Amino acid sequence: MKLPAVHFTQRQHEFRFEVRQFLKEKCAEGKFHTKCDSWLSGSNPDFSKLVGEKGWIGLTWPKKYGGAERSSLDRYILTEEFLAAGAPVAAHWIADRQTGPLLLRFGTEEQRQFFLPKIAAGTCYFAIGLSEPNSGSDLASVTTKAEKVEGGWIVNGAKTWTSNAHDAHYMITLVRTDPFDGVKKHNGLSQLIIDLHAEGVTISPINYMTGQPHFNDVYFENVFVPDEMVVGELGNGWKQGLAELAFERSGPERILSTLPLLVELIEELKKQNNVIALEEAAKLVAQLWSLRNLSIGVARVLEEGGEVAIPAALVKSIGTKFEQSIPEITRLLVDTYPRLEAKQKLDRLMAESLLHSPGFTIRGGTSEILYGIVAKGVVAG
Numbered sequence: 026m027k028l029p030a031v032h033f034t035q036r037q038h039e040f041r042f043e044v045r046q047f048l049k050e051k052c053a054e055g056k057f058h059t060k061c062d063s064w065l066s067g068s069n070p071d072f073s074k075l076v077g078e079k080g081w082i083g084l085t086w087p088k089k090y091g092g093a094e095r096s097s098l099d100r101y102i103l104t105e106e107f108l109a110a111g112a113p114v115a116a117h118w119i120a121d122r123q124t125g126p127l128l129l130r131f132g133t134e135e136q137r138q139f140f141l142p143k144i145a146a147g148t149c150y151f152a153i154g155l156s157e158p159n160s161g162s163d164l165a166s167v168t169t170k171a172e173k174v175e176g177g178w179i180v181n182g183a184k185t186w187t188s189n190a191h192d193a194h195y196m197i198t199l200v201r202t203d204p205f206d207g208v209k210k211h212n213g214l215s216q217l218i219i220d221l222h223a224e225g226v227t228i229s230p231i232n233y234m235t236g237q238p239h240f241n242d243v244y245f246e247n248v249f250v251p252d253e254m255v256v257g258e259l260g261n262g263w264k265q266g267l268a269e270l271a272f273e274r275s276g277p278e279r280i281l282s283t284l285p286l287l288v289e290l291i292e293e294l295k296k297q298n299n300v301i302a303l304e305e306a307a308k309l310v311a312q313l314w315s316l317r318n319l320s321i322g323v324a325r326v327l328e329e330g331g332e333v334a335i336p337a338a339l340v341k342s343i344g345t346k347f348e349q350s351i352p353e354i355t356r357l358l359v360d361t362y363p364r365l366e367a368k369q370k371l372d373r374l375m376a377e378s379l380l381h382s383p384g385f386t387i388r389g390g391t392s393e394i395l396y397g398i399v400a401k402g403v404v405a406g
């Protein structure tokens with residue numbers, strides 16, 4: 026595995042500073058407060074609209090679809106700054122990160138023209154419809170079924186653990202459009218865009234350990250999906266889904282979910298002038314730096330259209346263990362009283378990190394599954 030070294034240009038440093046400054050101002054204006062795991066659990070449509078107005082959603086997409094035609098490294102800088110600031114970007118995150126690239130690669134011209142400008146404006150959000158009550162790691166066993174009728178498909182089945190479905194407008198849904206052919210269960214799967222406000226869709230919340238809404242069960246009962254909402258080729262859903270996973274697994278969000286806690290820990294240790302504990306915190310920063318280089322290298326290969334499934338699995342499996350280690354090490358270095366409603370920032374960020382971190386190594390593919398992909402050296406499937 027060879028990943029290129031990446032050096033940011035002066036213009037990219039200036040862009041980073043511009044984003045950082047914007048976030049500092051919005052935080053000071055009270056538009057948000059810093060939160061751990063803000064990319065998946067900090068849904069704030071008003072903030073997403075602000076980001077859209079800045080032209081910072083769909084940054085790499087063609088201008089004719091509302092994008093800015095900038096590089097994926099520019100996008101990397103942008104997302105890194107959002108995560109470091111703990112800004113509430115969850116509403117538009119999935120649409121920006123994976124729905125847009127999926128439609129650019131496999132979607133029809135009509136789908137691109139209809140969805141991409143709205144996503145880029147920060148007003149149209151998507152959920153990921155993969156997992157089902159009896160289908161998680163073994164995703165090809167999904168049973169949600171779409172049957173052909175005139176002009177479209179009738180969908181029946183259920184998805185589960187669907188992050189932010191209650192805020193999203195649409196779901197990219199993996200469904201079976203052809204029965205199991207007795208040869209390979211990956212065949213016969215397709216991706217449909219399902220309107221989450223359509224008749225026959227029921228969304229039932231599953232709260233996080235924090236008590237806040239996050240996941241959902243989503244039920245489909247005779248939901249009509251027009252032919253125009255099939256993404257890519259019928260029966261090619263498995264391969265298309267794998268392409269999406271590379272975007273999903275390699276980004277800085279797999280390293281930085283608890284960075285706001287690490288920053289606060291270092292501030293606290295500096296106040297205490299605790300040099301020995303600061304050395305321990307510095308080891309975390311050193312690990313972060315090497316993981317970041319790995320993740321940036323993958324972003325570069327993705328930009329050049331290269332194959333990244335295996336390094337992306339590596340970034341996700343090592344990066345999420347690292348994110349989980351931050352609250353564990355914080356606990357050993359300072360006294361905290363973690364509570365979500367705490368006035369002290371350190372205590373609040375600690376509570377958020379502890380309650381969210383068990384999911385880091387599960388969402389987007391469990392570590393065990395990722396180890397399997399790396400060990401076999403082949404893309405799952």
Ligand SMILES: Cc1cc2nc3c(=O)[nH]c(=O)nc-3n(C[C@H](O)[C@H](O)[C@H](O)COP(=O)(O)OP(=O)(O)OC[C@H]3O[C@@H](n4cnc5c(N)ncnc54)[C@H](O)[C@@H]3O)c2cc1C
Nearest residue numbers: 153154155156160161162186187188384387388389391393
């Ligand atoms: C915070 C969070 C957000 C999520 N958001 C979404 C979402 O938006 N959309 C969505 O579709 N899903 C979502 N998920 C679901 C997630 O993708 C699944 O939980 C995950 O893929 C695992 O599936 P499962 O829960 O069915 O566990 P299982 O597949 O039943 O696995 C149970 C355990 O067995 C292990 N295991 C399973 N198979 C193997 C194997 N072959 N080799 C070794 N070990 C194995 C697993 O590693 C795991 O430890 C989310 C999950 C979390 C925690």
